[in-house]
Amino acid sequence: MPWFWEGLKTGVRTLRPGAVRLPSGVTPGRPTTTAVTARDRFDANICPVGALAGRDAGVAVDFDHCIHCMRCQPPKAPVHWQNDYRWAQAAAPPLPHRFQRSIHVRIVDAGDCGGCLSELRQLLGPVYSLHRYGIYVSPTPRDADVLLVVGPVTVGMRVALEETYAAMPDPKRVVAVGVCALNGGLFADSFAVMGGASRVVPVDVTVPGCPPPPLAILHALELVTGLSRETREVAES
Ligand code: SF4
Ligand code: SF4
Incomplete structure (x- = not known):
């Protein structure tokens, strides 16, 4: 539990929003x-x-x-x-302002190897503490504002992904997490994958990386909620 000892040493229990941090995890940047x-x-x-x-x-x-x-x-x-973590790119404006502190995210594992999901899971722990941003994981697409896709989208998951997207109310955004979800990644040439989330649903925000570190995924959610400076620039352009 290195985060626990670091918290004791520094007196900081969780990352402060806006604090300068390196993309800790499996990548040096x-x-x-x-x-x-x-x-x-x-x-x-x-x-x-x-x-x-x-x-x-x-x-x-x-x-x-x-x-x-x-x-x-x-x-x-x-x-x-x-050594930064602002890896996400937005192709659509953020959700309306009234959503900013109450975002519900539906996660779809569309063939993930376990890496992207593992990094995502870190966001729910006490170090990143996703909930303090007003972002929650939803057990159902019917309450979800954001669809978060990991994995290259296997052929077997195509219909499930389509139906999840269709069940979500408007307005909604789709975030593709990891190079697999962007373009199929290492599995792009496989007969068993669609080759990325955008082949099945419209993707609004992309986060490259294999896997992207938790802060890069958090950056994507900032773009969706409008909490980041880049999001405001996309909205104004
Ligand atoms: S995949 Fe290519 S660009 Fe990326 S770290 Fe490896 S060698 Fe470098
Ligand atoms: S992007 Fe990398 S870590 Fe994520 S599902 Fe694909 S292979 Fe696994």
Whole structure:
């Protein structure tokens, strides 16, 4: 229970909203496109999913496909790793203001390997304490404002996902968590998967990562609720 001992040492029982924190968990951060490199020492083939590409002036990283294998950490590749957690992207405005402190989330496991669900589960514990933001996990889609999808969406889960979305009242938003839910991830070529949530339901917010750390998932929920600065910018544009 390292969080328990840290809490005793620092006197901080939970993360403060807005506090600067690194994306603790299984990842040291995220690789980002790097402008200055010694390209002759760089081999894009070290990336097992083809998410790295050499450019004239640097290295381009396709973060929506990166599986966080960490093979491109220096000195193996001249890629800059960023220790932030604001990984989510919103394609739709947040839910109306009146929802901000009472958001109910329906989680659908559409073929998750266990990694994304494990990170999600951390949000419900005392370190992240999701409930203090007014965000709750709903046992039924009929009360849910947000559909949170993990996994590449197996063919067997397609109908369940469609029906879950249809059962939710308007207004509603869909968040795809993890590269599997974005595009199928490592399973994209399998005959048994649809290749991402957007093949079945309209996706409003995406969180890359494999898996994304809890703070990155929390960032996506901030975009949905309008609690983050980026969300307000999307709404105003
Ligand atoms: S961490 Fe792995 S998957 Fe991601 S860009 Fe680097 S080599 Fe590719
Ligand atoms: S994104 Fe990675 S951790 Fe999440 S379900 Fe897919 S393989 Fe598992």
